[in-house]
Amino acid sequence: MTSSDVVLEQRIKEIGKQLSHPPDSVEELLTVLDKVEKLLSKVDQSPKWSMIGALRPSITALIKDGLSKHSDVDVKVAVASCISEITRITAPDAPYDDNQMRDVFKLIVSTFEGLADQSSRSYSKRTSILETASKVRSWVVMLDLECDALIVEMFEHFLKSVRDYHLDSVFPSMESIMVLVIEESEEIPVEMLKPLLAHVKKDNTDVLPIARNLSERVLVKSAEKLKPYLLPAITALGESLDTYTKVVTAVCKGTTATNESKLTTTSSDQTDQFAVSIQQKKSKAQQLSLTTLPPSIIETILCLLPTAEAARTSILSREWRYKWTKIPKLVFFHSIEVAQLLPSDWAQMSDLEWARIKKDMRCKLFYAIHQVLLLRQGPIHEFTLLMNADRTCFELDQILLHLSGNHTIKKLTLKLHHSDPYGLPLSVFSLHHLTDLCLQHCAINHKPIFNGFGSLTSLTLNEIRISRETLLHLLSNCPLLKSLYLLIYEGQFVGDEYPFMKPSNMELFKCLPVIEHLTTSGYLIMSLVQASIPEELPASLIHLKCCTIEDMCFVDAYGLPFLADLIKCSPNLEKIKLEINADCCIETKVDKLEEHSVNLEEYSDIWLEHLNELEIKNFCNYKSELEFVKLILARSPNLKKVILVTWMDDKIEEFEMLKILLRVPRASPVEISVESC
Structure with a gap:
């Protein structure tokens, strides 16, 4: 602000x-x-x-x-x-x-x-x-x-007050309102047509030419809608068709499309030019009208908008009034934009006032969600909610309970930013048709007795509170899971006081039998699994194609062993992407850096037949990192590209590193690229 x-x-x-x-x-x-x-x-x-x-x-x-x-x-x-x-x-x-x-x-x-x-x-x-x-x-x-009587009164005011000096803006506004009111009316009463017909009577000498022009233009532009109503209205008024100008006859006979320019009565050359200009704009507008698009394209356009914005299209016309209620994708978001407030705003705002504002906005958001769900006319395939929600957010419980009765939801996204995370209700686990689930800043506090998601193929768990046992139970009950984004940081695991309860790497891998894309972090590896390396690796991640590890640490007892196990179990890996935690390396002594370097002889059985790309960000050129790159170069016959993004300012050091890598044994003619952060 x-x-x-x-x-x-x-x-x-x-x-x-x-x-x-x-x-x-x-x-x-x-x-x-x-x-x-x-x-x-x-x-x-x-x-x-x-x-x-x-x-x-x-x-x-x-x-x-x-x-x-x-x-x-x-x-x-x-x-x-x-x-x-x-x-x-x-x-x-x-x-x-x-x-x-x-x-x-x-x-x-x-x-x-x-x-x-x-x-x-x-x-x-x-x-x-x-x-x-x-x-x-x-x-x-x-x-x-x-407000039918009020609309008739508005028409009468327009036709009585329009003047030649209104051509620039007033005339077009009057015409637009009258035409669109007629187009949007479900039925056209005689009372609405009465003032229009009165101004196109041949013998009505009291009518100004500009008013007659306005009336004729409205009749012509609304001809298609008015055709079935005009003759009955003339009869009800006790008049005949001959009483009116040729415009009325043309509308009744449906000939306005070819004779519009001849039927328009003008009061001056300026009006004539104005009429031509308006007609040209009308033709272009008809060609570009959204209403002419196929329903599937309109639905796609509306799905790209947040639901609140899609609902705003209801004002476009009566035809558009309820189009948004049929879109299968609902997106709601709200966040109090603290960053846009000036420090003076904070100083002037008491804690009580700040709490009231947040409560009011939360109530407004949930009211809007309930209104949308109430007006829904079709299935809901996707539901997304981004907001600040803590454990007292009971309104969200009701919404999720309502959604749990909808068996068509395939994608659910809840990004709820709060230090006191919202506890996910059990009703979420009855969404058995989910194929995509994204949870951020939530808490799963339930005992591992719930059913999983038999149709789930993509799962994102970002900074959630959960026990190790519950996490493994959830993963093992998603048998079709192909994509997993798992970022849980230190202190977010429930039960950290029992480190001996950590599962092994293999127990985790067994829960992911068909995984193709895996993203995790060094913090999670350290908090979730044991540091030991098993002699045998019974689990096999044969479907894994892409592995990403953020905040990777080569110099602790967890990161490198986990990565080694993962590579051994993943013969079909195509891409490895690592982002090294630079702080971890800086804070670690040199002797410990040497301790966790890779011994190639221990990994002689690794062969990455399908690996074609390795990317390492924050590469520091420590021995453990360099030895790992050497291992990949030696065991990847189809490797095409190695990207090392480094913080090194010393060009001599960078050159020496490249010389070493270019001299090591390589299983393929790989391109090695060194980039600066």
């Missing part, structure tokens, strides 16, 4: 409080409302939680009868202009409840009555309200709230 954002929030808070106790003087009140509108115009749509809080006093004050039903017309227009900005900011969500929104629309529509008076003090505000209503499509909510 920038300093200007902080200042804007503070000013909006202050003006909102001032608006809660408005001055009695009309002039003073108009001055305050002008300030409110100016500040609101600087707020982007869908602002941060802190801005929503700053807006709350203004949102509440503007809807009070003392302002929204003020006796002064200019005050009412100014209030409507402020509320119009509020609807823009919160779109597509409504800032008020249904009854309040009906009053809001009544106020907004009343401002359109004075659009003809260009000399009015509030003229610019009226045009701004109109343009905002057109842009944010607030008329969609009017249709949902069944």
Whole structure:
């Protein structure tokens, strides 16, 4: 959050409080409302939680009868202009409840009555309200709230107040709103058509040419929708088709597509040019319309958006209203962006206020999730949640319990950042159709008696709290597991006080019979398994193709033995990627570095027929590391590339290292690349 954002929030808070106790003087009140509108115009749509809080006093004050039903017309227009900005900011969500929104629309529509008076003090505000209503499509909510009489009143205001000087922005906004209201209406009542037909009567000499032009353009652009309604409406009004201009006849006969340019009555050359321009834009818009895309492509596009953003497409049109409810992929995320707060914000915020803000945002997120789940119309294949959640987050228990009844979920991702991790409920283990599970900063506190995941092929366990026994039980009950990302750090294993309970490397490997991609860390190796090297290796990881070890340590009693066992058990390895923990090497004495070097004679039976790439990051050129590289070079007949990313600043040392590696026995003509970090 920038300093200007902080200042804007503070000013909006202050003006909102001032608006809660408005001055009695009309002039003073108009001055305050002008300030409110100016500040609101600087707020982007869908602002941060802190801005929503700053807006709350203004949102509440503007809807009070003392302002929204003020006796002064200019005050009412100014209030409507402020509320119009509020609807823009919160779109597509409504800032008020249904009854309040009906009053809001009544106020907004009343401002359109004075659009003809260009000399009015509030003229610019009226045009701004109109343009905002057109842009944010607030008329969609009017249709949902069944404000039929209000829509007819709006049409009448448009046709009575439109003037030649409105061609630049007002005319297009009026036309857009009227056309789209007709297109989005499920049925077209006679009352909605009555003002349009009245302005295209041949004998109606009281109609301005620009108003007739507006009416004709709306009829032509809505021809397909209006065709079945127009003749019955004319009959209901006691009129005949001959009473109206040729536009009405063309709409009824379906000939508007070929005769639109002939049927458009213009008031001037400027209007004619404007009509041509609009028609060209319309043609391009039709060609590029998302609605014309196949449903599968629309679904793919919506799946790429966070669910909250996908839901916002509901405001595009009635046709789009519920498209998002059928997407199979749900993504929710929320994090209080502490990094964007200035130090002054922290200083001013008490612990109680900070806790309240976090609680409010958490409640808002879970309410949104429940609403989405309630509106779901199709199966859920993927569910992703990123948030701060601790062990008291019982709302998440209810969501996971609800999802456990959905037998179509294939991918579940929970990334829950908190020092006091959320405890995973047993209901998760009833998601038997899961193929992909990602857990971060969770705790699995259950005894190893639960069923595993028979269909799971990919598992990510990142910084979770779990016992060794429970971890092995989970892995052994995922018989189809092909990809494992296992990063658990020191202190995260439950039961560290019993080091003698550590399993051997082989016990771990037996749990991964079909594993193809394995990522783990040196910290986990040290905490999870024993340091001993068995004489025989009964387990075989024959499917393992890629192995990645982060924070690898060559100079302890765990890292190298584990890696040696892994290589011996993995004859089909294609890639080895190691990231050395540089701190481990720096803090270790030279004699210990020598102690853990590799003796090639002990690994004479290793033969990596399929290995084609070795990458080592933070390579320090210690003996243990160098001997390991020599081993791989000597035992890999199809090795194509060795990448050593080093911190070495001494080019002479780097050159000497390369000379050594180029002289050692190699089973293949491998390319050795040394890069700097």
